[in-house]
Amino acid sequence: xxxxxxxxxxxQALREELQRDDTVFxxxxxxxxxxxxxxxxxxxxxxxxxxxxxxxxxxxxxxxxVGVGAAMVGLRPIVEFMTWNFALLAxxxxxxxxxxxxxxxxxxxxxxxxxxxxNGAALQLAAQHSQAWESWLAHIPGLKVLTPGTPADAKGLxxxxxxxxxxxxxxxxxxxxxxxxxxxxxxxxxPIGVAELKREGDHCSIITHGKMVxxxxxxxxxxxxxxxxxDVVDLRTVRPMDVEAIARSVQKTNRAVVLEEGWxxxxxxxxxxxxxxxxxxxxxxxxxxxxxxxxxxxxxxxNLERAxxxxxxxxxxxxxxxxxxx
Amino acid sequence: MATxxxxxxxxxxMEEGRLVKWSKNEGDQIKSGDVLxxxxxxxxxxxLVARGDGVLRKRLANEGDASPVGTLLAVIAAPDxxxxxxxGAAAPAGGAAPAAKSDTAAQSPAPNKTVAxxxxxxxxxxxxxxxxxxxxxxxxxPQQKTSSAPSAPPARPAAPRPPxxxxxxxxxxxxxxxxxxxxxxxxxxxxxxxxxxxxGIQLGGIQGSGPGGRILKRDIENAKATGAASGRSAAAxxxxxxxxxxxxxxTQIRKTIARRLSESNGPVPTFFLxxxxxxxxxxELRSQLAEMGDEYKASFNDIVIKAVAxxxxxxxxxxxxxxxxxxxxxxxxxxxMAVAVEDGLITPVLFDADRMTLWEISAKARxxxxxxxxxKLVPExxxxxxxxxxxxxxxxxxxxxxxxxxxxxxxxxxxxxxxxPVVIDGQLEVRERMRxxxxxxxxxxxxxxxxxxxxxxxxxxxNPISLLI
Numbered sequence: 001x002x003x004x005x006x007x008x009x010x011x012q013a014l015r016e017e018l019q020r021d022d023t024v025f026x027x028x029x030x031x032x033x034x035x036x037x038x039x040x041x042x043x044x045x046x047x048x049x050x051x052x053x054x055x056x057x058x059x060x061x062x063x064x065x066v067g068v069g070a071a072m073v074g075l076r077p078i079v080e081f082m083t084w085n086f087a088l089l090a091x092x093x094x095x096x097x098x099x100x101x102x103x104x105x106x107x108x109x110x111x112x113x114x115x116x117x118x119n120g121a122a123l124q125l126a127a128q129h130s131q132a133w134e135s136w137l138a139h140i141p142g143l144k145v146l147t148p149g150t151p152a153d154a155k156g157l158x159x160x161x162x163x164x165x166x167x168x169x170x171x172x173x174x175x176x177x178x179x180x181x182x183x184x185x186x187x188x189x190x191p192i193g194v195a196e197l198k199r200e201g202d203h204c205s206i207i208t209h210g211k212m213v214x215x216x217x218x219x220x221x222x223x224x225x226x227x228x229x230x231d232v233v234d235l236r237t238v239r240p241m242d243v244e245a246i247a248r249s250v251q252k253t254n255r256a257v258v259l260e261e262g263w264x265x266x267x268x269x270x271x272x273x274x275x276x277x278x279x280x281x282x283x284x285x286x287x288x289x290x291x292x293x294x295x296x297x298x299x300x301x302x303n304l305e306r307a308x309x310x311x312x313x314x315x316x317x318x319x320x321x322x323x324x325x326x
Numbered sequence: 327m328a329t330x331x332x333x334x335x336x337x338x339x340m341e342e343g344r345l346v347k348w349s350k351n352e353g354d355q356i357k358s359g360d361v362l363x364x365x366x367x368x369x370x371x372x373x374l375v376a377r378g379d380g381v382l383r384k385r386l387a388n389e390g391d392a393s394p395v396g397t398l399l400a401v402i403a404a405p406d407x408x409x410x411x412x413x414g415a416a417a418p419a420g421g422a423a424p425a426a427k428s429d430t431a432a433q434s435p436a437p438n439k440t441v442a443x444x445x446x447x448x449x450x451x452x453x454x455x456x457x458x459x460x461x462x463x464x465x466x467x468p469q470q471k472t473s474s475a476p477s478a479p480p481a482r483p484a485a486p487r488p489p490x491x492x493x494x495x496x497x498x499x500x501x502x503x504x505x506x507x508x509x510x511x512x513x514x515x516x517x518x519x520x521x522x523x524x525x526g527i528q529l530g531g532i533q534g535s536g537p538g539g540r541i542l543k544r545d546i547e548n549a550k551a552t553g554a555a556s557g558r559s560a561a562a563x564x565x566x567x568x569x570x571x572x573x574x575x576x577t578q579i580r581k582t583i584a585r586r587l588s589e590s591n592g593p594v595p596t597f598f599l600x601x602x603x604x605x606x607x608x609x610e611l612r613s614q615l616a617e618m619g620d621e622y623k624a625s626f627n628d629i630v631i632k633a634v635a636x637x638x639x640x641x642x643x644x645x646x647x648x649x650x651x652x653x654x655x656x657x658x659x660x661x662x663m664a665v666a667v668e669d670g671l672i673t674p675v676l677f678d679a680d681r682m683t684l685w686e687i688s689a690k691a692r693x694x695x696x697x698x699x700x701x702k703l704v705p706e707x708x709x710x711x712x713x714x715x716x717x718x719x720x721x722x723x724x725x726x727x728x729x730x731x732x733x734x735x736x737x738x739x740x741x742x743x744x745x746x747p748v749v750i751d752g753q754l755e756v757r758e759r760m761r762x763x764x765x766x767x768x769x770x771x772x773x774x775x776x777x778x779x780x781x782x783x784x785x786x787x788x789n790p791i792s793l794l795i
């Protein structure tokens with residue numbers, strides 16, 4: 001199986017879906033002539049032309065609204081945000097228009113569109129540009145929220161997202177674009193709402209998604225050397241959430257650490273913990289612990305940024321605590 | 327670090343124990359695992375062992391005292407440690423623990439007060455206190471540790487599965503945040519509670535190894551391994567763990583039989599089947615074996631047990647437990663034999679009796695009976711049976727009915743072997759005869775089913791050569 005970058009996996013998915021269905025089109029800032037701010041749409045303008053690969057002005061609210069309108073009349077728009085940190089102004093279209101359209105039109109208007117772009121922190125982009133938005137977006141009925149952590153999942157989920165008749169929020173990562181992994185060629189679909197057990201172990205579960213999957217895998221490798229075997233559950237989709245996969249894992253290991261990129265309060269992990277306490281109460285041998293960003297705006301200073309982010313060290317500490325090894 | 331020595335639940339059904347004899351004196355150096363005293367439970371005399379190191383500072387119970395499970399019996403502590411608060415907490419009721427519980431509870435309205443007291447008297451006020459220290463009064467784990475040494479983090483058993491990295495010393499504010507402990511409530515993880523309930527283990531008898539004395543899965547597993555504090559259904563649990571059984575779902579007619587007959591005839595609707603077996607050949611076998619020497623001797627009881635075990639192997643429907651929502655038929659055959667002891671009876675078990683030779687049964691039965699009379703049986707030896715046999719032949723009883731030991735489905739009562747006139751082929755002969763009566767739980771065993779079992783048993787017993795091959 002070819003090893004490709006997360007970025008190229010996304011490009012493959014876009015290209016294949018653009019070829020497959022001529023109602024699919026991509027728009028966003030610098031997606032066409034510049035080949036995308038992160039080169040995800042590299043070569044697509046040449047292949048599909050300016051009607052389907054559309055550069056927009058720096059107007060997130062405006063082009064998100066154009067996308068909603070296009071979806072209403074039967075096209076399948078893919079709206080790229082240069083980063084989700086720039087998308088806050090556009091959330092009115094995402095939350096009030098796209099997410100509500102099917103419901104408020106009494107089922108008359110489907111909303112087959114994708115909002116995609118990098119989410120969360122990169123390196124030293126400071127407080128306004130280092131935020132993970134999945135818990136905001138997953139809060140909204142009507143949206144599906146996808147958080148692929150590997151190239152294969154990025155390709156498979158983006159293809160599913162483009163084919164879905166509902167508005168899908170697709171969260172990528174600047175730090176993920178260069179990561180590599182095996183990606184099946186051609187038709188590779190990852191279903192929405194299905195988690196994957198990325199690694200099997202019976203001592204403790206890590207429930208995670210997105211960028212943090214890489215941290216979880218590193219932690220699992222490190223702890224394996226100490227004889228601690230970690231079950232890594234990659235949610236892949238945070239809404240709808242694959243709660244059965246969580247239950248299967250926790251029922252096996254009897255303890256869990258929930259790892260996410262965002263802040264603690266009302267984070268995705270809070271939802272996971274809520275589910276675990278309800279469905280796995282009698283299986284728990286320890287309280288479920290969470291690892292997340294510290295409850296501060298992301299510092300710019302390199303050392304403070306490192307201290308604020310969730311990382312392998314914090315995750316190991318949490319695992320040892322729930323295993324009563326600390 | 328003071329360790330409270332309390333009356334532990336040393337048998338599945340024990341509610342109180344009598345302190346027979348102290349094995350250590352006040353002032354003796356104690357190591358964890360040392361035998362502190364002998365305690366008479368409802369079934370046997372067992373050893374009470376120390377769960378902590380130090381000096382036996384104070385004995386609070388006298389030899390001969392009976393105390394409910396959980397009563398403070400002694401305190402182990404460092405030679406210079408102040409134990410007044412621990413001893414004082416037990417003192418007001420003069421050894422009567424139930425009263426002590428309510429008294430002390432009344433004296434300390436705020437659970438945290440106990441912690442504060444312990445802190446002061448332990449002379450280590452700077453130490454982060456674990457919640458375990460406030461577990462003074464109510465139904466508590468056997469021996470609670472009271473931390474008073476800043477340099478020594480509470481020892482804990484190694485985790486059962488992964489290798490445990492060295493415990494980092496804790497202190498300077500890094501102690502676990504923990505909710506205040508209400509009136510000695512025993513902490514336990516939900517999983518531990520579920521496992522304990524499934525296995526019939528009482529949490530009260532277990533020392534938790536988690537933070538604040540929280541009972542964890544590993545503590546339940548250890549408790550099961552040691553057999554301590556196992557509850558009434560521990561035997562059923564052990565049988566189930568063997569995995570060698572078949573659960574039979576209750577048919578409607580089975581349910582109706584169970585319900586109607588229970589209404590009519592108490593919780594275990596019992597009926598009785600009596601048969602008279604010819605014991606002439608068994609008697610001959612006995613005398614032949616006796617001639618071969620003492621090591622070959624077998625009693626009628628041994629012969630009956632062997633025959634019962636073989637008959638049960640052919641009738642799994644009799645070798646069963648009634649579990650209310652189903653009948654569990656066991657593939658393995660564990661025969662209990664009732665043994666009279668000074669003030670009651672006990673039923674040690676011959677495990678896998680069908681696989682034992684007659685001599686093995688004979689030797690094991692003798693050993694178990696001796697241990698039973700000396701009250702040395704451990705719970706593993708008198709629980710876990712699938713069928714029972716009771717014999718009063720040696721008391722000149724020719725026939726009687728025995729009471730079923732639930733959840734077993736039957737018990738066989740053996741009368742004495744005596745010479746009787748019998749008509750055989752029209753001729754009057756004098757034969758050795760033995761009467762047996764099987765008590766059957768009608769929810770499990772029907773009349774014809776029981777009768778067929780007795781026929782099989784008769785075939786084996788009357789042809790005892792079959793027991794030797």
